[in-house]
Amino acid sequence: MIRSMTGFASASGSLPPHAWDWELRAVNGKGLDLRLRLPDWIDGLEAGLRKLLSAEVKRGNLTLSLRLARDEQSGAMRVNEAQLASVLEAMAVIEGRADAAGVRLAPASAADIVTLRGVLEQAATEDDAGPLAAALMTEAEALLADFNEMRVGEGAALRKLLLAQLDEIAALTAEAARLADARGATLAETLKRNLAKVMENTDAADPDRVAQELALIAVKSDVTEEIDRLAAHVEAARDLIAEGGPVGRKLDFLMQEFNREANTLCAKAQNTELTRCGLALKTVIDQMREQVQNVE
Structure with missing residues (x-):
């Protein structure tokens, strides 16, 4: 399963004479950035919380706040x-x-x-931070579980949306392949007409040079590789989503490859319908890339 980078959880607890409130929130980030706002007199608490959070969260900007109060009337x-x-x-x-x-x-x-x-x-009492720190760490684990439950729920919605967008990209890629095949006869006829015009105005054309130019034009207009790569990227993205876990960075890199192939397809199109299909591909790819930014 994939998880969203955004999430929120809060909790309250007490161990007399202390009471506390937790708040854990996260937003998107390229890496893992932990910001902890804690009382500085509880030895080992920050180190324990950093270890706990970094073991469960791989990406995102996390802020964990702990407000701790002491009941002076309970002594x-x-x-x-x-x-x-x-x-x-x-x-x-x-x-x-x-x-x-x-x-x-x-x-x-x-x-x-x-x-x-x-x-x-x-009566003045001395605070024993040991039991307090243990109680706080136990509750922090429950807080993190609630936080992850929210991220998993958002991740399920993201998964559904991403798979639907991949289906749309796959359908447009198949349409692009059909249009590329259909434009073949028209492209060849256009090439012949242009070549005839050139030959009419040239007294002595080098046949080898003409052959080279024709081959170059054919290569520049061939979109087979772009279509094949787009199809391969669709399968790779589906595999990553099925794999689950912190795959956001890999998906983000894959979206760059999607965009590169769609751009090249549009540049080579030389056909109104194929260009329109390529632009539709770019639109869906951009929409998908926005959603991928939320994946851990």
Whole structure:
């Protein structure tokens, strides 16, 4: 199966206290260009992702983005000893003055104290990047599978379109062969008339020279090789599509050969219908070449 170079996939996941969002997208490219936007503090993550992507994708400009966030509310709480000491000292001063003034205060509970600002605070935790990196790599594999599934789907549509265009090229090539055979009698008659005119205005023509010129004209107007090559290219393209895999570059090169033969056919046509057929071939070949640019 062939695959498209374009694709998109996204995913979200979490491993407390971290949560993340992935986004993987690709557009056409002559080679493989990986652009990774990742946090730089997770050791080994970029190297692992590059290895994973390059093993599955052979052509295209890929951009992989990872947005990572940490939930600061998910960590443990701890007592700020210095702040607690300050609060208790202040409470003792207040209670002493209240007693001296004859004011009776309600006793304070631990629940009352921990609600005071600064007494209870978020405990600082050290991030262990190992489990996080492992979780991210596992999810990246699933992300890549979704990405490839989309590329395979687009590749199936491309395959159908390319095979239809090859059928059209094959039909036009067969038509060109028929027209080339049909123009033979007309071309020979035209050549005879032109030769007669030349001979009438020449006193002493060299028979060998005339034979050479006739042979040269015949070669210049013969399109048999071009038609044979076009037919061979059609079969070669069908074989590549059936082979599947990253065959985009080979197909692109083959399209250049298709175009070269169609151009030569038009140049040698010397016939209105054959020229029209050659131009139709060029049109279909150009359309097919545009689609081939999407094949990995």
